[in-house]
Amino acid sequence: MDTPGTMIGNVNLKGDYYAAAFCAPEIASKARAGQFVHVRIDDTRNDWILRRPFSICDTDPEKGTVTIVYKVVGKGTAALSGLRPGSICDIMGPLGSCFTPPPDATPVAVCGGYGAAATFMLTRGKKGVLLLGARSEADVILTDKYEKAGFDVRIATNDGSAGTRGFVTELVPRLLEERPQEKFFFCACGPHPMLMALARLLREIGQSGQLSIDHRMCCGVGSCFACVVKVNDPGSADGWRYARSCAEGPVFNLEDVYTGD
């Protein structure tokens, strides 16, 4: 087996999206849906000292590999996209909390863009539903893999270039109308405004779930407080407190998600 951290593959999925696989046997044996790895890109160079967090999209415990799916948005992800198999990255993980849909509920992944990577391991449980939102078809990723895994895939794009035109939150009431007898559990990851809109909607209509709230991170293990997000805290004077999204999250229960300013 390769040295842990060795890149096994790094392929372009479409446009700015890539999938990278690494040798990481320990992480592969423990990872759960919603957890993330903290990657020091190219361990042999000094330019990328700060790690970058990525959701664990998939694992192969037998081969000892972990796959992430990432979008090139800046210097770190651009450098990652240029690495070739055999490169070594230092990978910490699995980190953070995970999605825990109850066994008697159908999991519904509600995702925006690369958020579809964070929920993919839910496909290992009960056959569920993927509601994927994107600006346009260019940001629609992983739908073929979800379909292959038996998930019912529904897409909404802002410009109507794939699926229905509109926001992914609009797909939720439609699903409930179509399958009124079913117990659902919503597992979401995506841009902050989408998550806040979804949290308000789910509370309004009395559905339960969990949301993965991504925040820029530094240490990734709860020591630096760079990643704090507000969570509800009925016991405090203001009704909220700061939680470290790397250690207490990134997956938070719906009732804890703070949707105020």
Ligand SMILES: Cc1cc2nc3c(=O)[nH]c(=O)nc-3n(C[C@H](O)[C@H](O)[C@H](O)COP(=O)(O)OP(=O)(O)OC[C@H]3O[C@@H](n4cnc5c(N)ncnc54)[C@H](O)[C@@H]3O)c2cc1C
């Ligand atoms: C728990 C967690 C899981 C993540 N999972 C994935 C994933 O599966 N796939 C993926 O492509 N990305 C994921 N991200 C975001 C990813 O970490 C950032 O895109 C990456 O760190 C950017 O590095 P960079 O050096 O290329 O960009 P930088 O040069 O650091 O920044 C470029 C741009 O990206 C924005 N950005 C940086 N970090 C974040 C962030 N955390 N959230 C939103 N915007 C950010 C910056 O504000 C800036 O506009 C995740 C983030 C977190 C916290």
Ligand code: FES
């Ligand atoms: S990134 Fe340091 S505490 Fe979360």
